[in-house]
Amino acid sequence: MLDNIIHYFESINPILAALYATLFTWSITALGAAFVFFFKSYNKNIMDSMLGFTGGVMVAASIWSLLIPAIDMSEGERFTKVMPSVIGFLLGAGFLYAIDKIIPHLHIHFKKVEGVKTAWQKTTLMILAITLHNIPEGLAVGVLFGGVAAGIPEASIAGAVSLAVGIGLQNFPEGIAVSMPLRRMGMSRRKSFFYGQLSAIVEPIAGVLGALAVTFFNPLLPYALAFAAGAMLFVVVEEVIPEAQQNKNSDLSTLGFILGFIVMMSLDVALG
Template sequence: MLEELVAYLGTLDPVVAALLAGLFTWGVTALGASGVFLFKGVNKKLMNGMLGFTGGVMIAASFWSLLSPAIEMSSGEKFEKVMPAAIGFILGALFIFGLDKLMPHLHLNFLKSEGPKSSLHRTTLLTIAIALHNIPEGLAVGVLFGAAASGAPEASISGAVLLAMGIGLQNFPEGIAVSMPLRRMGLSKWKSFQYGQLSAIVEPIFAVLGAFAVGFFMPVLPYALAFAAGAMLFVVIEEVIPETQQEEHSDIPILGFVLGFVIMMVLDVALG
């Protein structure tokens, strides 16, 4: 099944393939958000475990799918070879840092807000927060599809597909993490679902932008891959991991993190 999917996507324009992959990750977020129609709430331990799993998947993908290929495809030796990845990684982290400071948003715990003061409703601020943090995921998918289509030996369509699958897998609990709290705040099930799925709408958009940019600016490919990795890692450390440590039983999200990291690493190395 995976081989047929990879073969099919390999026949498509990279921008179209990236769009389909971005729509998939968005769809999984919507699937998670749809849980609001079936359940009144989610066990906090389970939610923390899923968020820990999310962090593990994102960090594994940052290295195995993005940073490692960025280093491999850079020319030169020693410091010269690693500098494009280092620069791109730092710029990616600074990009999300800048967005955090410039855009008003609310953290998952609904307690801490960041960015300029705003009169926007808390539901809107939460959706903005998740949308901001989904930008690097869309970029990562698009850049990797663009790199594979460009013929870079360090990137492959199968690796891009696996990255999209991994991001989709960790988007499921993100959809739940948005829709369920909104429902508890008094929003209708339909509105809670709408906000939950809307948080991932940026992924297909930035997947297309990433694939399009790589097609025109091949020399910046190592920087672009590392940029996406730095942005993803910033999100994990700044948002995902702290959220799992708000309650007792913090060992559960750590075990979830280890499981997510191992699954993504195995898939990427064995099948990528």
């Protein structure tokens, strides 16, 4: 089935393919958010395992799908070859750091509001927290498809599709992580679902913008790939892993992380 999907994406414009791929990742978030129609609450141990899985997928994607291709396509040798990735990585992490400090948001466990002080409701702040996670994910998929459109050999449709599949898998718990707490806070099921899926709508936007940017400026690709990797790893270290380790049974989230890493690594190597 994946082979058929890859062949289809090879037959269409890579920019359009970036849109379709990120719409897919958004739809998996919506699928997770739809759990609010069937369940009143979620098991914290299961959620921590799924968050750990999310972290594992994002770390593996950052390495195999983004950083390694970014280094491979850079010119020069030794430090010269790695510098575009170093610069892009630092810019990506710095960008998310700045957003994290500026935009007010609140995480699943409602411990503390981050960003500038605001009178916004907890529901709005939590939706913003998950939305911030999705910006680098959509960008990562988009820049890979943009590399294909630019004709760069190190960028492949198969690699971009495998990344989209991995991102989609880890988006499922993110949809649950938004909609279920909103329902528990008294919001209706329909509104909880609406805001749960809405948190990932930035992925198609970031994906298309990333693909267009790389298409029009080819030398940007290694920087853009590393930028997405830096942003994703910032999210993992600063937010995903700490949240997954909140409860006493942290072994489950650790095992989830390992499983997610293996799944994403296998997808990228097998398909990319």
